[in-house]
Amino acid sequence: MTANDSAASSEKEQKEADSSPVISSAKDGAIAGIAQYDVAIIGGGVAGYSAGMYAGRFGLKTILFAEKIGGTIMLTDEIANYPGFSMISGYDLAEKIRQHALEYGLKEVPARVAAVERKGSCFRLRSGKDGKDMVQAKTVIMATGTEWRKLDVPGEEKFTGRGVHYCALCDGAFYRDKTVAIIGGSDSAAKEALLLAQFAKKVYIIYRGEKIRPEPINERKVEAQENITVINNTHVTAIQGESKVMHVDLDTPYEGSDSLALDGVFVAIGHIALSDLAKQVGVTLNGKGEIGIDRQARTNVPGVFAAGDVADTNFKQAITGAAEGVTAAYGAYTYLNEQDIICACNDEDC
Amino acid sequence: MSVKVFSTQSCPWCHRVKDFLREHKVDFEDLDVGRDEKARNEMLEKSGQMGVPVLDINGTIIIGFDQEAITEALGL
Ligand SMILES: Cc1cc2nc3c(=O)[nH]c(=O)nc-3n(C[C@H](O)[C@H](O)[C@H](O)COP(=O)(O)OP(=O)(O)OC[C@H]3O[C@@H](n4cnc5c(N)ncnc54)[C@H](O)[C@@H]3O)c2cc1C
Numbered sequence: 001m002t003a004n005d006s007a008a009s010s011e012k013e014q015k016e017a018d019s020s021p022v023i024s025s026a027k028d029g030a031i032a033g034i035a036q037y038d039v040a041i042i043g044g045g046v047a048g049y050s051a052g053m054y055a056g057r058f059g060l061k062t063i064l065f066a067e068k069i070g071g072t073i074m075l076t077d078e079i080a081n082y083p084g085f086s087m088i089s090g091y092d093l094a095e096k097i098r099q100h101a102l103e104y105g106l107k108e109v110p111a112r113v114a115a116v117e118r119k120g121s122c123f124r125l126r127s128g129k130d131g132k133d134m135v136q137a138k139t140v141i142m143a144t145g146t147e148w149r150k151l152d153v154p155g156e157e158k159f160t161g162r163g164v165h166y167c168a169l170c171d172g173a174f175y176r177d178k179t180v181a182i183i184g185g186s187d188s189a190a191k192e193a194l195l196l197a198q199f200a201k202k203v204y205i206i207y208r209g210e211k212i213r214p215e216p217i218n219e220r221k222v223e224a225q226e227n228i229t230v231i232n233n234t235h236v237t238a239i240q241g242e243s244k245v246m247h248v249d250l251d252t253p254y255e256g257s258d259s260l261a262l263d264g265v266f267v268a269i270g271h272i273a274l275s276d277l278a279k280q281v282g283v284t285l286n287g288k289g290e291i292g293i294d295r296q297a298r299t300n301v302p303g304v305f306a307a308g309d310v311a312d313t314n315f316k317q318a319i320t321g322a323a324e325g326v327t328a329a330y331g332a333y334t335y336l337n338e339q340d341i342i343c344a345c346n347d348e349d350c
Numbered sequence: 351m352s353v354k355v356f357s358t359q360s361c362p363w364c365h366r367v368k369d370f371l372r373e374h375k376v377d378f379e380d381l382d383v384g385r386d387e388k389a390r391n392e393m394l395e396k397s398g399q400m401g402v403p404v405l406d407i408n409g410t411i412i413i414g415f416d417q418e419a420i421t422e423a424l425g426l
Contacts, residue, residue: 068415074362091362110417161401161413173358173384174400
C-alpha cells in the first residue's frame with residue numbers, strides 16, 4: 001500500500017483514533033495493540049505544527065507530542081518578520097499555526113517523549129509516567145527546538161527565578177523601575193533589552209564581543225532607546241547578592257568599577273539543541289549537537305526527519321522553522337510513498 | 351478546591367495555564383503580580399520565585415506550566 005492509498009483511509013482512521021484511546025498504556029501485562037501512525041512529530045513549536053499541518057494535507061495519520069505547546073516563539077512579544085504579518089505577537093502566531101494544523105485532524109498530545117527506539121522499520125515512542133504510554137510510527141519528525149544556554153558563572157543557579165531569568169516577556173514585569181542587564185549580543189538579546197526597557201528604569205546590554213550584532217532595524221532601536229546602555233568586550237564572571245541579586249562582577253572595569261549594581265539579570269546567550277532523542281535512534285549531530293539535515297529535511301537515518309531550531313541550519317527563525325517543518329512532512333510523505341512499511345511488532349514484548 | 355494563579359499580563363505560559371484551567375472547568379483566582387504588590391509578596395513567600403506562572407492548588411505550589419503536576423494536583 002502506498003501513501004496515496006493510505007490517504008483515503010487515513011481520514012477515517014484519524015477519526016477513529018480521535019475517539020479511542022490513542023496511546024496504549026501497558027498495565028499488568030494486559031497489552032492492547034500499540035497505536036500506529038504514519039508520522040510522529042516530536043515538538044509543538046512552529047516547526048512541529050507546520051509539519052503537522054502539511055502531513056494532514058497529505059492525508060497522513062499524524063500524532064504530535066509537545067511538552068510545551070507553542071514553543072519558543074511564544075516568548076517573543078512582537079514578531080515583525082513573519083511574511084504575511086507586519087506585526088503579530090508570538091503567542092498569536094503560535095496559536096494560529098497550531099489551529100491551522102488541528103484543522104487537518106492532527107492528534108495532539110501535550111506530553112514529553114521520554115524515549116524513541118527503532119522497532120523493525122518503525123519507531124516506538126514512549127511518554128507518560130515511567131514511559132508506559134507508547135505509540136509507533138513509520139516516520140518521525142524531530143522538531144524539539146532548543147533550551148537556553150546557561151551563563152555558567154557562580155550565582156546563576158542560586159538566583160535562577162529570583163533575579164536571574166531567561167525570558168523578558170515572562171518575568172520582565174517584576175523589574176518595573178529597576179535596573180537590569182541583558183547578557184548577550186544577538187538579535188534576540190537586543191529584542192529582550194528593548195522589551196525590558198519598557199519596564200525597567202535602566203537596562204544594560206553586556207556583551208563579550210566587540211559590538212552587538214542585532215538586525216540593523218533592532219540595532220537602531222537600541223541606539224535610540226535612552227535607558228539602554230551597551231557594554232561591549234566584557235564578561236560577567238559572577239552574580240552576587242544575598243537573598244536577591246545585588247550586583248554582577250565584570251572582567252573588564254566599567255566606569256572604573258569591576259562590579260555593576262543590578263536588580264536582575266536576563267541571560268540571552270543562545271540556545272542548545274535538544275537532540276538527545278534523535279541521538280537515541282542513531283541520527284548524526286554536528287559539533288553543536290544540532291541534527292544534520294539535507295534539503296529534504298532528511299537525517300542520515302531513513303524515516304527520521306528534522307526541522308526548526310534543532311536542525312543544523314544557520315538562520316533560525318519562525319519562518320525558516322515552519323518551512324523546514326513543511327519540507328519534513330513532504331519528506332515523510334515521499335518516503336512512505338516509495339515503500340510499503342509495516343510495523344510488524346505491535347506489542348510491548350517485541 | 352482553592353486554586354490561585356500568580357501571573358503577569360504579558361507572560362505567555364500564564365495564558366496557557368489559564369486556558370488549560372478553563373478548558374477543564376476549574377475555577378481559579380487570577381492574581382497579577384506585575385501590578386499587585388501584596389500578591390507578589392505572597393507568591394515570593396510561597397515559592398521563593400520571581401518568575402511566573404506559579405500555581406497554588408490547595409497548598410501545593412507548582413512553578414511554571416507543569417501540566418503533569420497540575421493535572422495530578424487537581425486530580426483530573
Ligand atoms: C527572545 C527571542 C526572540 C525571537 N524573535 C524572533 C522573531 O522576531 N522572529 C522569528 O521569526 N523568530 C524569532 N525567534 C526565533 C524563534 O523563536 C525560533 O526560531 C522558533 O520559535 C523555533 O521553533 P521550533 O519549532 O524549531 O522550536 P521550539 O519553538 O523551541 O519548539 C520545540 C518544541 O519541542 C518540544 N519538545 C522538546 N523536547 C521534547 C520532548 N522530549 N518531548 C515532547 N516535546 C518536546 C518543546 O516543548 C516545544 O514544544 C526568537 C527567539 C528568541 C529566543
